[in-house]
Amino acid sequence: EPEVTQTPSHQVTQMGQEVILRCVPISNHLYFYWYRQILGQKVEFLVSFYNNEISEKSEIFDDQFSVERPDGSNFTLKIRSTKLEDSAMYFCASSGDLGYGYTFGSGTRLTVV
Amino acid sequence: QKEVEQNSGPLSVPEGAIASLNCTYSDRGSQSFFWYRQYSGKSPELIMSIYSNGDKEDGRFTAQLNKASQYVSLLIRDSQPSDSATYLCAVNRPNAGNMLTFGGGTRLMVKP
Numbered sequence A: 001e002p003e004v005t006q007t008p009s010h011q012v013t014q015m016g017q018e019v020i021l022r023c024v025p026i027s028n029h030l031y032f033y034w035y036r037q038i039l040g041q042k043v044e045f046l047v048s049f050y051n052n053e054i055s056e057k058s059e060i061f062d063d064q065f066s067v068e069r070p071d072g073s074n075f076t077l078k079i080r081s082t083k084l085e086d087s088a089m090y091f092c093a094s095s096g097d098l099g100y101g102y103t104f105g106s107g108t109r110l111t112v113v
Numbered sequence B: 001q002k003e004v005e006q007n008s009g010p011l012s013v014p015e016g017a018i019a020s021l022n023c024t025y026s027d028r029g030s031q032s033f034f035w036y037r038q039y040s041g042k043s044p045e046l047i048m049s050i051y052s053n054g055d056k057e058d059g060r061f062t063a064q065l066n067k068a069s070q071y072v073s074l075l076i077r078d079s080q081p082s083d084s085a086t087y088l089c090a091v092n093r094p095n096a097g098n099m100l101t102f103g104g105g106t107r108l109m110v111k112p
Helices: none
Strands: A005-007 A010-013 A019-024 A031-037 A043-050 A053-057 A065-068 A075-079 A088-095 A108-112 B011-014 B019-025 B033-038 B045-050 B054-058 B061-066 B071-076 B085-092 B100-102 B106-111
Touching: A005 A088, A010 A019, A019 A031, A019 A088, A019 A108, A043 A065, A043 A075, A043 B100, A075 A088, B011 B019, B019 B085, B019 B106, B033 B061, B033 B071, B045 B054, B045 B061, B045 B071, B071 B085
Parallel strands: A010 A108, B011 B106
Antiparallel strands: A005 A019, A019 A075, A031 A043, A031 A088, A043 A053, A065 A075, A088 A108, B019 B071, B033 B045, B033 B085, B054 B061, B061 B071, B085 B100, B085 B106
C-alpha cells in the first residue's frame, strides 16, 4: 500500500536553531499538508499546499514557518528559529483530491531544548 | 470558533461488544467527515469516510451521519483488544481547501 514517508523520525534541536522536516507524499497525490500534535492535545492544522503554492494556513503557521516542494517528490517544512513550544509531533499528509481523507506519514517528533 | 467535539473517554467495552463513538461539529457547511484511529505514539490512520446522511458500513465499522443534528458516530461491532486506541473525528472546513478540523479523540479500551 502506498505510504507517506517522513524523515527524521525524531529530531532534537536547541532553541533558536532552524530545522527542516522532510516528507515524501504518495506519488499521484496532489494535495499536501502539515499538521502537528503537541503531546496529549488535538491534531492541529498548519498548512495545505497545492499546485506549488500554499492554499490555506492556520494562525500557528507564522513567519517562522515555511514549506517547499523543492522537486517532484519531496515536501518540506522549515522552522526558522525554534521555540520550546514548537516541541510536538509533526505529521505530513497527502490526499488525491479535495474532499478525500488524508494518508498521514508516521511523523517526526521534534524536541526543542 | 468552528469546533469538533468528542467525549475524551476512556470508553471501556468488553471484547465482542459494540463500541459507540460520537462526535458533534459546529460548522453547518461541512460536507466531509472522517474517522481516524490513532494508537499511542503513532500517526492517525483513516478508517472511515462519510459524506451523506445515513449509515455507511465497512466490515466491522459503521459510520453514521446526521447533518441536521450536526452529529457523526462510529460503531465498532465485535470489538477486539486490538481496537483499543484513540478515535479521532475529523471534519472538513468549507471553503478552506481540504483542511480538516480534528476533535480531541475518544480513547477506547476493549477488555478481553
